[in-house]
Amino acid sequence: MNIGTASERSGLPPKTIRYYEDIGLMKAGRAENGYRDYSTEDVHRLRFLQRSRGLGFSVEECRQLLSLYDDKERESAEVKAIAEAKLAEIDRKLAELAGLRDTLQHLVRHCHGDERPECPIMDGLSGDHAAA
Amino acid sequence: MNIGTASERSGLPPKTIRYYEDIGLMKAGRAENGYRDYSTEDVHRLRFLQRSRGLGFSVEECRQLLSLYDDKERESAEVKAIAEAKLAEIDRKLAELAGLRDTLQHLVRHCHGDERPECPIMDGLSGDHAAA
DNA sequence: CCTTGACCTTCCAGTGACTGGAAAGTGTAG
DNA sequence: CTACACTTTCCAGTCACTGGAAGGTCAAGG
Numbered sequence: 001m002n003i004g005t006a007s008e009r010s011g012l013p014p015k016t017i018r019y020y021e022d023i024g025l026m027k028a029g030r031a032e033n034g035y036r037d038y039s040t041e042d043v044h045r046l047r048f049l050q051r052s053r054g055l056g057f058s059v060e061e062c063r064q065l066l067s068l069y070d071d072k073e074r075e076s077a078e079v080k081a082i083a084e085a086k087l088a089e090i091d092r093k094l095a096e097l098a099g100l101r102d103t104l105q106h107l108v109r110h111c112h113g114d115e116r117p118e119c120p121i122m123d124g125l126s127g128d129h130a131a132a
Numbered sequence: 133m134n135i136g137t138a139s140e141r142s143g144l145p146p147k148t149i150r151y152y153e154d155i156g157l158m159k160a161g162r163a164e165n166g167y168r169d170y171s172t173e174d175v176h177r178l179r180f181l182q183r184s185r186g187l188g189f190s191v192e193e194c195r196q197l198l199s200l201y202d203d204k205e206r207e208s209a210e211v212k213a214i215a216e217a218k219l220a221e222i223d224r225k226l227a228e229l230a231g232l233r234d235t236l237q238h239l240v241r242h243c244h245g246d247e248r249p250e251c252p253i254m255d256g257l258s259g260d261h262a263a264a
Numbered sequence: 265c266c267t268t269g270a271c272c273t274t275c276c277a278g279t280g281a282c283t284g285g286a287a288a289g290t291g292t293a294g
Numbered sequence: 295c296t297a298c299a300c301t302t303t304c305c306a307g308t309c310a311c312t313g314g315a316a317g318g319t320c321a322a323g324g
Contacts, residue, residue, distance in 0.1 A: 101226060
């Protein structure tokens with residue numbers, strides 16, 4: 001199947017699929033006319049990539065995951081370790097983002113938001129106390 | 133004061149301060165020897181930038197915020213609108229990240245993580261059911 | 265006075281993960 | 295036959311820095 005179809009079925013834009021090939025993440029066969037040719041298995045690998053990226057794994061982590069995916073002898077412990085590290089990272093990001101949210105919300109709540117120039121948001125961003 | 137001192141006091145690396153000057157976000161005076169020269173007010177603006185960026189505002193948003201910061205006649209409503217839009221965006225990101233976390237945690241919890249090759253994480257990443 | 269080393273300058277290149285667009289070839293439907 | 299969608303490659307741009315090279319400046323120690 002052509003790249004357009006593989007794109008639809010995997011949820012990855014054609015540009016991204018070509019990019020993944022460029023960086024050696026996913027190579028496809030070629031038809032006689034020079035067009036890339038994708039098998040159903042290829043589409044599975046693309047979906048795998050689409051999901052992993054969507055779950056926050058970096059391209060390099062996807063490369064690892066993909067090689068484990070291909071390795072039928074791999075140990076599940078290896079996969080679990082990678083996933084757990086990523087989970088911890090997501091938790092860190094969540095906490096950080098929640099902190100930002102609170103600071104910003106505090107600022108917004110205390111701003112009267114009218115035509116006057118006084119603004120606690122500005123004060124909060126420029127002051128020396130607390131914040132992020 | 134030199135860029136190194138301004139860097140320490142603002143929390144921004146010298147490279148970043150020069151970069152901000154490059155993109156016209158923050159220009160500094162020059163001493164006779166050609167070194168950049170920062171005033172206390174400059175350091176305040178740098179801190180403002182450091183905080184705003186840390187709170188997730190893009191450089192372009194910081195540019196807006198900074199011009200409002202400089203405009204003593206600005207209306208707080210304007211600032212509030214920008215901050216509220218950013219808050220909504222952070223909430224979206226938080227929800228998305230929480231979703232990822234749940235999916236990944238589910239996967240990790242169901243993986244026995246031993247020497248066997250069977251792995252629910254891999255299945256979850258490659259399968260067609262569910263996931264973010 | 266000279267050297268050392270920390271600091272400063274500019275400029276160019278690279279990061280991650282794409283995305284956009286140009287120019288040209290291919291396939292298909294009317 | 296023509297239009298148009300799809301494909302190819304390649305080059306450039308995005309965002310917000312960051313690294314490094316090559317060279318100028320400055321204060322302290324010998």
